[in-house]
Amino acid sequence: xxxxxxxxxxxxxxxxxxxxxxxxxxxxxxxxxxxxxxxxxxxxxxxxxxxxxxxxxxxxxxxxxxxxxxxxxxxxxxxxxxxxxxxxxxxxxxxxxxxxxxxxxxxxxxxxxxxxxxxxxxxxxxxxxxxxxxxxxxxxxxxxxxxxxxxxxxxxxxxxxxxxxxxxxxxxxxxxxxxxxxxxxxxxxxxxxxxxxxxxxxxxxxxxxxxxxxxxxxxxxxxxxxxxxxxxxxxxxxxxxxxxxxxxxxxxxxxxxxxxxxxxxxxxxxxxxxxxxxxxxxxxxxxxxxxxxxxxxxxxxxxxxxxxxxxxxxxxxxxxxxxxxxxxxxxxxxxxxxxxxxxxxxxxxxxxxxxxxxxxxxxxxxxxxxxxxxxxxxxxxxxxxxxxxxxxxxxxxxxxxxxxxxxxxxxxxxxx
Numbered sequence: 001x002x003x004x005x006x007x008x009x010x011x012x013x014x015x016x017x018x019x020x021x022x023x024x025x026x027x028x029x030x031x032x033x034x035x036x037x038x039x040x041x042x043x044x045x046x047x048x049x050x051x052x053x054x055x056x057x058x059x060x061x062x063x064x065x066x067x068x069x070x071x072x073x074x075x076x077x078x079x080x081x082x083x084x085x086x087x088x089x090x091x092x093x094x095x096x097x098x099x100x101x102x103x104x105x106x107x108x109x110x111x112x113x114x115x116x117x118x119x120x121x122x123x124x125x126x127x128x129x130x131x132x133x134x135x136x137x138x139x140x141x142x143x144x145x146x147x148x149x150x151x152x153x154x155x156x157x158x159x160x161x162x163x164x165x166x167x168x169x170x171x172x173x174x175x176x177x178x179x180x181x182x183x184x185x186x187x188x189x190x191x192x193x194x195x196x197x198x199x200x201x202x203x204x205x206x207x208x209x210x211x212x213x214x215x216x217x218x219x220x221x222x223x224x225x226x227x228x229x230x231x232x233x234x235x236x237x238x239x240x241x242x243x244x245x246x247x248x249x250x251x252x253x254x255x256x257x258x259x260x261x262x263x264x265x266x267x268x269x270x271x272x273x274x275x276x277x278x279x280x281x282x283x284x285x286x287x288x289x290x291x292x293x294x295x296x297x298x299x300x301x302x303x304x305x306x307x308x309x310x311x312x313x314x315x316x317x318x319x320x321x322x323x324x325x326x327x328x329x330x331x332x333x334x335x336x337x338x339x340x341x342x343x344x345x346x347x348x349x350x351x352x353x354x355x356x357x358x359x360x361x362x363x364x365x366x367x368x369x370x371x372x373x374x375x376x377x378x379x380x381x382x383x384x385x386x387x388x389x390x391x392x393x394x395x396x397x398x399x400x401x402x403x404x405x406x407x408x409x410x411x412x413x414x415x416x
Contacts, residue, residue: 038411043074046415054079057284059381059400060253061089063304066416067312067393073416075305081250081399083281093250094236095397096289097300097382098375100307102205103314103334104224105296106149106359108212110330111227117215120146124207127214130181131207133188143194145211148204149358150338154192157201158184163378165293168276169241174293176209176220183293198340198356202297209296220295231323232309237302241289245301250399252287252379256280276378287379298377304395311372311384311393334358335371335386365410374405383409392416 036053040046050062061079065072081089112118118127123142125132133155135141147153158165165183167174187203209220216223221239229237241249278286292298309320314335318326338358346352348364355362363370372385381403385394394416396409 038408040411040415042415046074046412047076050076050078057083057253057282057400059398059403060284061093061250061399063089063091063093063095063250063395063397064412065304065308065393065395066412067308068416069391070312070316072305072308077304081248083251083253083284083286084279089250090248091305092236092248092303094241094245094248094301094303095250095382095399096252096375096377096380097237097302097307097397098298098377098380099202100373100375100382100384101296101298101300103359103373103384104228104300104310105205105208105212105220106334107228107314107326107330108220108223109145109149109208110326110334110358112212112215114327114330118145118211120144120149124148124211127211128180128207131184131188131210133190133194135190135193138189141190141194145208146338146358147194148208150198150340151200151204151356152195152198152340153201153204153207154190154194154197155201155203156187156189156191157199157203158187162202162292166276166290167293169289169291171291173291175213176206176295177213179206179294180210195340198343200356202294205297206294209294212296221299224300228310228325231325232313232320234302234306234309237300237306239295239299239301240291241301249289250397251278251289253400254285254287254379255400256283256285290378292377298375304397307382307384307397308393308395311386311395315386315388315391315393334360335388363406363410366414370410370413372409376402376405381405385409385413387413 036058038049040049054060054062060083061081063077064074066074075091077089077091079089081087081093113120121144123144133141133143143153184203212220212223276287276290278288313320313325314331317328318324318331339355343352343355344362347355347362360371360373368387368389370385370387372383374383379401380399381401382397383405392413394409394413396405396412398405
């Protein structure tokens with residue numbers, strides 16, 4: 001018995017040691033996003049800082065757009081769009097916006113509420129016959145539209161499949177309705193009672209995308225194009241890399257020992273990292289363009305200036321350049337409501353990092369309320385922020401994963 005125990009301990013120790021040896025490069029040599037301390041106090045110093053971090057490829061490229069009282073006061077891009085060809089970045093280049101898409105989905109839902117197609121307290125199975133949430137005892141339970149919007153549905157997320165459920169540009173479109181019917185069947189059991197716990201999850205917005213499709217009898221993408229992108233003249237934003245975008249693609253990147261690489265290899269799509277990696281240049285992978293099979297949570301591609309217009313529309317009460325796409329009441333709900341109980345106060349008192357609302361997040365920094373949303377996935381880290389009291393909009397787009405984009409956007413905001 002002692003011999004068996006001894007061999008068990010030895011084998012276990014050896015496996016742990018081998019795992020540590022394998023993983024150590026991803027931990028020790030992973031690129032860090034905060035190696036260059038931010039100390040800019042003026043526009044000139046900000047320029048110098050952004051040139052410095054992009055020259056060190058931390059990230060390779062960055063796009064910063066700032067609006068004050070609706071006027072553009074800073075709009076610059078620094079670095080490399082493509083490290084394989086040496087192409088420089090410009091303000092016309094497009095980035096994968098990832099979870100920033102969620103605010104667009106929230107706007108679409110509130111548009112449909114205003115048009116009378118649904119109500120915020122409607123149960124979701126009124127629109128999704130293939131998705132029937134159940135509790136721990138397998139009893140049917142009701143989740144509302146609002147609970148999807150503010151991440152209080154109680155549903156478990158599909159984290160482990162986020163990387164797996166992706167496809168390359170030339171592969172077939174999937175979409176949210178098909179996701180709900182075919183892939184979310186095993187995600188109908190709740191972890192928490194609806195409305196009781198605020199926990200971020202992509203599943204909530206995939207379901208919202210399917211609801212939009214159920215109501216409009218059209219694709220989620222077509223609805224967003226027609227009722228948000230087109231009227232707002234967001235011509236540099238879309239869901240596919242169109243022909244006019246192909247010459248302005250900011251290629252996503254990962255450091256050669258970034259932990260995302262490890263995740264993609266073992267939890268990503270078929271063929272793993274080989275599917276999305278284009279070429280390794282100077283210890284950095286430059287990635288192929290990819291799409292997520294799910295749309296309403298992560299799929300938009302766009303420019304910094306377009307994203308700033310969208311954020312300004314929210315700050316303006318649903319209007320930009322004389323075009324109204326949403327009521328002031330709805331934009332106020334997106335910016336300020338949806339937080340569970342007293343979360344805003346908890347954030348203000350430093351008892352919580354952030355509060356989740358209807359398609360937005362809320363932070364407090366130096367006494368100022370910051371509202372917005374970030375996005376991140378293989379190759380990109382992006383963030384938009386609205387500071388209502390200062391009438392300020394900040395958008396930061398980068399082509400490097402896990403860039404601590406909120407911290408950078410916040411630091412840039414306080415320069416202005």
